[in-house]
Amino acid sequence: TTTTTTTTTTPTTTATPTTKKQGEGTVITKPIHLLENYSLTPIPKFGRNVNVPRTSLSYRRLPTGEEELRWAFPIASKFLTTDLLLKMVNAVFLEKKIVFISSSPRVLSAFGILLPLLIRPYECQAVVLPLLPKFLHGTFLVPVPYIFGVTELPDSEILEEMTDVIFFDIDHGESSGSPETPLLPQISGLKKKLRPLVGTLRKQCSKSEETKRGGSSEIASTIRAFRTLFLGYFREILSNDSIMRHCIRNVTESSAVSVFLKESFIVSCQAKERPFFEQWMGTQIFSNYLDMTLLTLDVFASKHTHRKSKSDAGVPKQG
Structure with a gap:
């Protein structure tokens, strides 16, 4: 038995099937013309809309960093606690040398993307390599702040010289290494506001079928709340x-x-x-x-x- 499926495409008023020039220009009649039309559409700035000429299509580009956060936050949420997140933000803010350790390259990528974005409006000045290959482990000794991710620790010879590095074992939720750094100012108030958001995000991500893509509207709303909280906090400590x-x-x-x-x-x-x-x-x-x-x-x-x-x-x- 052979089943035939017929797909009917209804032309819209914005794409009349003709090759003659009408008003704004040549109207699209073939798929290749449609692709050419898209290629001429400028890439919108972050947070702005773009309309495809001679069609009813309109898209909005997410604000700076939001797309990355929507991908990274749901992945990282499984491993985050309020205290661990604040330790990470504190270390990034003070430009410490940071090494994330996890068996999952996907998790390392998420944390490498997440942390620099959370300190906005400040710009992270560290070298960020979410996945540092083993043959580059000598890079751990460079005299600049960095955020590196590895699936295994470097050799003992290199490890002995990494006395000023903070290690975050993501899989076990632990931190070690460099001596204690000064805490963020007004941290108790920030922690009080942050704790319910961390709990909410973890629950939403554990239930959502779209965790891998961060597509849930509830998750997106919680991520915006994170950004708003940190943005307000950082502007407050240095207004x-x-x-x-x-x-x-x-x-x-x-x-x-x-x-x-x-x-x-x-x-x-x-x-x-x-x-x-x-x-x-x-x-x-x-x-x-x-x-x-x-x-x-x-x-x-x-x-x-x-x-x-x-x-x-x-x-x-x-x-």
């Missing part, structure tokens, strides 16, 4: 207002230049938080973020000063 309170600024008619006074800022912190800020302010993460923030604030101040000067120049003098 624009707190930066400007410890700056001196030279303003002229054409420009404004600010200098951040690190010592002044550290003295203003609580005593238990000072060790963290002292270490953090020596990192490239902090320097890059501070430079970009001061540049933005100085440009705004320059424009404001320029407008005020023009306004004052137009006011007739009294007397």
Whole structure:
């Protein structure tokens, strides 16, 4: 018995079956023309929409990092606890040398992608290699911060020299290695908010059939909550207002230049938080973020000063 399946395609009003030019251009009639049409469509920026010309198709590109988080978070959730996650974030934030160990390359890839994205709006400055091949294990001794993933530990000769490395055994939920690092400021409040999110994500991922792809809308919503929580926290510990309170600024008619006074800022912190800020302010993460923030604030101040000067120049003098 032979079964024949017939598929009927109904042409839409946006793709009339003709090769003549009508209005905007040649209307699509063959599959190859459709592919050519797609190839001419520009790739949208993160978080923006794109419409395919002469069709009713519209797509939205996810915001920066969200697609990667939707893939990585559900995989990592099986191994995450609140304390372990905070230790990882703390180590990345202070630009420590980090080695993830797991028998699963997929899990290593997930953690290698996840951690740098969680510290936004700060940019991770470490070398990130989620899967470091064995023949490159000598790279463990480089004098720069890194995030490496391995399925097995290096030889004992190399391991003995890795005295400043933090190891995270993902499969067993353990950390070891480098001496204790200063804790993130206000960590108790962050932990209190983070714990229910970690529990919720683990439950959602254990039930979802789409865990491998992170396609569940509930999972996506929880991941956004993670991003919102960390984003708010990191902006709070170094807000624009707190930066400007410890700056001196030279303003002229054409420009404004600010200098951040690190010592002044550290003295203003609580005593238990000072060790963290002292270490953090020596990192490239902090320097890059501070430079970009001061540049933005100085440009705004320059424009404001320029407008005020023009306004004052137009006011007739009294007397």
